Amino acid sequence: MPDLPTVVVADPIDAAAVERLRQGPCRVVDATAGPEALAAALPEAWGLIVRSRTKVTADLIGRAPKLTIVARAGVGVDNVDLGAARARGLRVVNAPGAATQSVVELSVALYLLLIRGLQGSIDSTRRGRWDRSTHGRELAGKTVGFVGYGRIARAIASALGPFHIATRAFDPLLETSPDATPLLGLDEVLSGSDIVSVHAALTPQNHHLIDAAAIAKMRRGSYLVNVARGSLVDEAALFAALESGQLAGAALDVFETEPPTRAELVNHPRLIPTPHIGAATVEGQARAGRDVVDELLRALRGEPLMSQVPLPGGRP
Ligand code: MLT
Numbered sequence: 001m002p003d004l005p006t007v008v009v010a011d012p013i014d015a016a017a018v019e020r021l022r023q024g025p026c027r028v029v030d031a032t033a034g035p036e037a038l039a040a041a042l043p044e045a046w047g048l049i050v051r052s053r054t055k056v057t058a059d060l061i062g063r064a065p066k067l068t069i070v071a072r073a074g075v076g077v078d079n080v081d082l083g084a085a086r087a088r089g090l091r092v093v094n095a096p097g098a099a100t101q102s103v104v105e106l107s108v109a110l111y112l113l114l115i116r117g118l119q120g121s122i123d124s125t126r127r128g129r130w131d132r133s134t135h136g137r138e139l140a141g142k143t144v145g146f147v148g149y150g151r152i153a154r155a156i157a158s159a160l161g162p163f164h165i166a167t168r169a170f171d172p173l174l175e176t177s178p179d180a181t182p183l184l185g186l187d188e189v190l191s192g193s194d195i196v197s198v199h200a201a202l203t204p205q206n207h208h209l210i211d212a213a214a215i216a217k218m219r220r221g222s223y224l225v226n227v228a229r230g231s232l233v234d235e236a237a238l239f240a241a242l243e244s245g246q247l248a249g250a251a252l253d254v255f256e257t258e259p260p261t262r263a264e265l266v267n268h269p270r271l272i273p274t275p276h277i278g279a280a281t282v283e284g285q286a287r288a289g290r291d292v293v294d295e296l297l298r299a300l301r302g303e304p305l306m307s308q309v310p311l312p313g314g315r316p
Contacts, residue, residue, distance in 0.1 A: 005046035010038050010054040013073045017289025024297050047296050058084035069299050071292040077309050078202040086311040093307050095291035099279030104155045106278050107227050110251035111195055114223045115139055140164040145193030148200030157181050190217040202229035212237035221248045227278045230255040239265045253278050
């Protein structure tokens with residue numbers, strides 16, 4: 001019997017999805033224990049499944065001479081060196097829609113936590129206070145501005161319908177708006193929104209897109225939410241803006257380094273920090289695992305792929 005191709009699971013994904021892969025025409029190696037397990041598995045890897053923990057660098061690709069396909073069980077592929085993948089002739093697939101609803105729900109939860117000042121109420125009640133004074137505002141009547149208007153931001157705009165809010169968006173990749181949300185320049189989104197919500201993919205060009213100058217253009221007393229990628233926001237500038245009152249509050253699900261290293265920011269009373277859990281729901285992870293396993297099974301059978309990521313310079 002010919003050797004079956006080896007699929008290496010580098011980061012923990014949905015267990016049912018891994019079990020389904022095991023029923024396919026491949027050998028599955030669990031290398032989720034850490035870098036040593038991954039290093040031992042790479043020489044035989046035909047396929048590699050990652051979430052965001054494993055960085056698929058040129059070096060890693062070089063240590064996997066039999067590799068043909070990288071499957072990202074999630075949306076963002078900023079942890080995959082797409083140029084190196086292209087140079088090696090690898091295919092890269094992801095699960096672009098798997099986490100949309102999960103990220104939508106987290107985003108709306110963060111907007112409500114911020115605008116109602118709920119974290120402060122929770123903390124003070126736990127400390128034994130009973131503060132029923134008027135504070136917080138309604139979401140209704142406010143404007144949410146999206147920086148990046150892809151699948152997730154559009155789904156948030158749609159979900160916000162019953163809250164009677166206005167939306168506006170900046171997205172240099174779009175020529176026209178796909179819905180009723182007007183597409184505007186970045187400055188107009190920053191200056192015209194009560195909540196600026198960041199949903200762009202991270203590229204070398206948009207590192208610190210939300211820097212001190214951008215935050216200065218936001219309405220005084222407005223809010224910033226980032227559930228996309230940490231490096232889109234300059235954390236030092238964000239901390240200064242929370243201190244000065246330029247921003248009334250912020251919520252970060254993602255950080256410049258993860259886990260975060262700026263204790264003063266994480267512990268700031270007007271920051272709500274969460275540990276990159278936008279996609280980490282039972283349903284979201286089940287869909288992400290299912291979608292990448294479907295892609296790998298298609299690749300193993302020589303069938304066309306459904307969610308191949310475009311590589312710089314075109315597909316190999
Ligand atoms: C994604 O890009 O899918 C999310 O950030 C979640 C993850 O990294 O798994």
